Amino acid sequence: MLDYGKFVAKRAKDIEISTIRYFFSMVKEVEGAISLCIGEPDFVTPSHINQAAVQSLDDGRTFYTANAGHFRLRQEISNYLNRRYQLEYKPESEIIVTVGASQAIDVVIRTLIEPGDEVLIPQPSFVAYGPCTILAGGTPVYVPTYLEDNFVLKADILEKYISPRSKLLILPYPNNPTGAVMTENELKEIASVVKKYDLLVVADEIYSELTYGIEHTAFAGIEGMWERTVTINGFSKSYAMTGWRLGYVAAPEGLAQEILKVHQYNVACAATISQYAGIEAMKNGDEDIAAMRARYDERRKYLLTSLREMGLNCFEPRGAFYAFPSIKETGLSSEEFAKRILWEGKVAVVPGSAFGETGEGFVRLSYATSMENLEEAVRRMKGFMKTL
Numbered sequence: 001m002l003d004y005g006k007f008v009a010k011r012a013k014d015i016e017i018s019t020i021r022y023f024f025s026m027v028k029e030v031e032g033a034i035s036l037c038i039g040e041p042d043f044v045t046p047s048h049i050n051q052a053a054v055q056s057l058d059d060g061r062t063f064y065t066a067n068a069g070h071f072r073l074r075q076e077i078s079n080y081l082n083r084r085y086q087l088e089y090k091p092e093s094e095i096i097v098t099v100g101a102s103q104a105i106d107v108v109i110r111t112l113i114e115p116g117d118e119v120l121i122p123q124p125s126f127v128a129y130g131p132c133t134i135l136a137g138g139t140p141v142y143v144p145t146y147l148e149d150n151f152v153l154k155a156d157i158l159e160k161y162i163s164p165r166s167k168l169l170i171l172p173y174p175n176n177p178t179g180a181v182m183t184e185n186e187l188k189e190i191a192s193v194v195k196k197y198d199l200l201v202v203a204d205e206i207y208s209e210l211t212y213g214i215e216h217t218a219f220a221g222i223e224g225m226w227e228r229t230v231t232i233n234g235f236s237k238s239y240a241m242t243g244w245r246l247g248y249v250a251a252p253e254g255l256a257q258e259i260l261k262v263h264q265y266n267v268a269c270a271a272t273i274s275q276y277a278g279i280e281a282m283k284n285g286d287e288d289i290a291a292m293r294a295r296y297d298e299r300r301k302y303l304l305t306s307l308r309e310m311g312l313n314c315f316e317p318r319g320a321f322y323a324f325p326s327i328k329e330t331g332l333s334s335e336e337f338a339k340r341i342l343w344e345g346k347v348a349v350v351p352g353s354a355f356g357e358t359g360e361g362f363v364r365l366s367y368a369t370s371m372e373n374l375e376e377a378v379r380r381m382k383g384f385m386k387t388l
C-alpha cells in the first residue's frame with residue numbers, strides 16, 4: 001500500500017468530514033428510525049419546473065451555457081432580487097449561476113481569502129464556511145451566538161472577535177441549524193460594525209423564502225451595505241430543488257468578475273438542464289413557495305409546541321425548517337442525547353455540536369418531513385424523555 005498521507009495536501013488533512021454525515025450513516029443502521037436529520041425539503045420539485053427541464057432536453061439544449069450562467073436565468077434572478085428584496089444587480093455582470101449555494105460559498109471564499117486572512121463565522125451555523133476558509137488558506141474565527149439572544153449575531157460580541165486580519169464576515173440568516181432570523185434593526189447594528197472595520201460580507205440567504213410571520217431582510221439592502229456584500233442564494237430550499245444543484249451569487253461587478261474567474265476554472269458552468277428548470281422556477285414558482293411555506297409553518301408550530309410540552313427549552317425558530325431545542329437539562333451531551341434517542345427512541349436528530357462549539361447542549365430537528373412522520377417522532381420522543 002502506498003503511503004497516501006505524504007501525497008495529500010495539508011489543507012485537505014486539516015478538514016474533517018461533517019459529523020452530520022456520520023449521523024446519517026448511523027440512522028440507516030437503526031431499523032424503523034424516523035429521521036429528523038434531513039436538511040432538505042421533503043417535497044418533490046413542482047412538476048412545471050420538471051417539465052421545463054424535460055422540454056429543454058427535447059429542444060436539444062444539452063450544451064454548456066455562458067460561464068456566468070444562461071443569460072435568461074441571470075435576468076430572471078435579477079428581476080427576482082429586485083421584486084422580492086428591492087436589490088439591483090446587472091444580469092450581464094453582477095450575477096453568477098452556481099452549482100448550488102455550496103459551490104458559491106467555496107468560490108466566493110477562495111476569490112477573497114488569502115493565507116493569514118480571518119473569516120468571521122457566527123456559530124452555530126452551516127458546516128461549510130470553516131472548511132472552505134481553511135481550503136482557501138484562511139483562518140476561521142467563530143463568533144458565538146446564544147440562546148438568550150435568540151441566536152442572532154450581536155454587534156458587541158462580533159466586535160470582540162475582530163482583529164486587523166479580519167476580512168470577511170459570513171452572515172447566514174435565516175440560520176441553519178437554529179432557525180434564527182435577523183431583523184432589519186439587528187442587521188443595521190451589524191452593518192455599522194462592518195463599516196467601522198472595513199469588512200466585506202458574504203450573506204448566505206439560501207433560506208430567505210422560508211420565514212414565518214416575519215419578512216426576510218436582505219443584508220445588501222441595508223444602507224451602505226450593497227457595495228460590501230456578496231449575496232448567496234439558490235433554488236434548493238425554496239423550490240425543493242436540492243438535487244438540481246443550482247444556486248447563485250449576486251455581487252457588485254468589481255467582485256463578481258473576479259469570482260467569475262474562479263468559478264470558470266472550477267465548474268465552467270452550472271448544469272444546463274438545471275438552469276432551464278431555474279428559469280421556470282423564478283418565473284412561475286411563487287405559488288409553490290407559498291404553498292410549501294404554509295406546510296412548513298404548520299409543522300413548525302406543532303413541533304415547537306410539542307418540544308415545549310416535553311419540557312425542552314426551545315426558542316421560536318422564525319426561519320428555515322429547523323428547531324434547535326436545548327437538551328442541557330437532561331444532563332447529556334448533545335452527542336449522547338442524539339445517540340440515545342436514536343437507539344432507544346428510534347428518532348434521529350443531529351447533535352448541535354456538529355455545528356460548532358456553541359451548538360453543544362442543543363440538538364437540531366428538521367421539520368422538512370411529513371406531519372405524519374413528525375407526529376410519530378414526537379410520540380416516540382415523549383416516551384424517550386420519560387425514561388431519562
Ligand SMILES: Cc1ncc(COP(=O)(O)O)c(C=O)c1O
Pocket residue numbers: 039099100101102103126172175176204206234235236242245246247
Ligand atoms: C445555510 C446553508 N447554506 C448553503 C447550503 C447549501 O445549499 P445548496 O443545496 O444550494 O448547495 C445549505 C444546505 O443545507 C445551508 O443550510
